[in-house]
Amino acid sequence: MAQCAEIFNTHVDWAIENGTYNKSKAHDALYFELRAKHPDVPSAFVQAVRDTAMEAVKATKFKRVCRKKPTSGLRYDKRTMTLRGRLLTLSSMAGRVAVVLEVPHYFEEVFDTWHFKGANLTYDAQKRFWVRLVFETATPEALVENGIQGLDRGLYHLVSTSDGQFLSASQVRAIQRRYLHNRKKLQQKGTLSAKRRLRAMSGREKRFMRDKNHCLSKQIARQPQFTTFVLEDLSGIRAKRRGKQLNKWLSSWTFHQFEMFLSYKAEAL
Known part of the structure; x- marks a missing residue:
């Protein structure tokens, strides 16, 4: 997480210095440099962190500097994680980590019928890791106004x-x-x-x-x-x-x- 935070901050500094949050330009300018500096970080992570950094700069319109701490959360997407049934696998510096999920009864319908998009990995003050899964579904049709x-x-x-x-x-x-x-x-x-x-x-x-x-x-x-x-x-x-x-x-x-x-x-x- 610390290396990913450093990669994030490097992208933010570059975006502010160059006045752009274009992901392709950031990739051309920093990808190979960061891969050489952080060889243990999977390439998919470098790209995912780059996307997160550029989106953060875009959201703030350069008005404030976004920074990540060594324990800040990580956003996972389909490049860095997979979900097959109840088996979730996450990329890490030491290889893939597999987790068998226990899905609460009230969440089973969403889990089985909605479209899986990604997840956020966080680390709390009690030194515990949490994975927050992100799902999406089609916007329901508007009901006829009843009351x-x-x-x-x-x-x-x-x-x-x-x-x-x-x-x-x-x-x-x-x-x-x-x-x-x-x-x-x-x-x-x-x-x-x-x-x-x-x-x-x-x-x-x-x-x-x-x-x-x-x-x-x-x-x-x-x-x-x-x-x-x-x-x-x-x-x-x-x-x-x-x-x-x-x-x-x-x-x-x-x-x-x-x-x-x-x-x-x-x-x-």
Whole structure:
């Protein structure tokens, strides 16, 4: 991963210096040089990292410098990985690594019927590797408009609907307060065991909120009487200072994630 990060950064520097994110030009200028400098890196990796770097520069329009760390994630494509049934093989510096996947029941339909595109390999703070598979499917045909439901997202009620449904946020706020209290106490303690506990807690609150948003958006999208959902525009709501307590609530409010989940679930159903 460290060598791939160096290859990525070299491509970014070249793109900024030459004012272009053209992949063919980057290949002609850097490919053989980088292959000689990093002989252990498979050629397919050099090309995949080049593509990622050029796309990153293109996305930022040269406005900020993109950099990867030695432990930054890697994007795999069909040049660097294969998936046959439940057997996933990944290219590495030491050759191919084979992994037998255990597919959860709720994901089997996607796994068996959607088109496999690639994956992202990441390395977390607990020194674990994760492979996130990417699938795609055809965009479903738009349904005939059946009914419209307005949705109001809030702090006291996660969602209030135009037909009088209120989905309370009291459980969510209670769990968020508990995580905040535990983090504060452990940070004040500062011992090695407290730091280990903080590492173990890392990401739990985000995973909880992600699951909550998944369940809530699915519940709303599956209503047979509605095919269109209207949400208010909350962009910029965190920009204004509103007091310490309210700002703390706003910073942990995952309203955009809920909107994204509802959007793709409503289109898929």
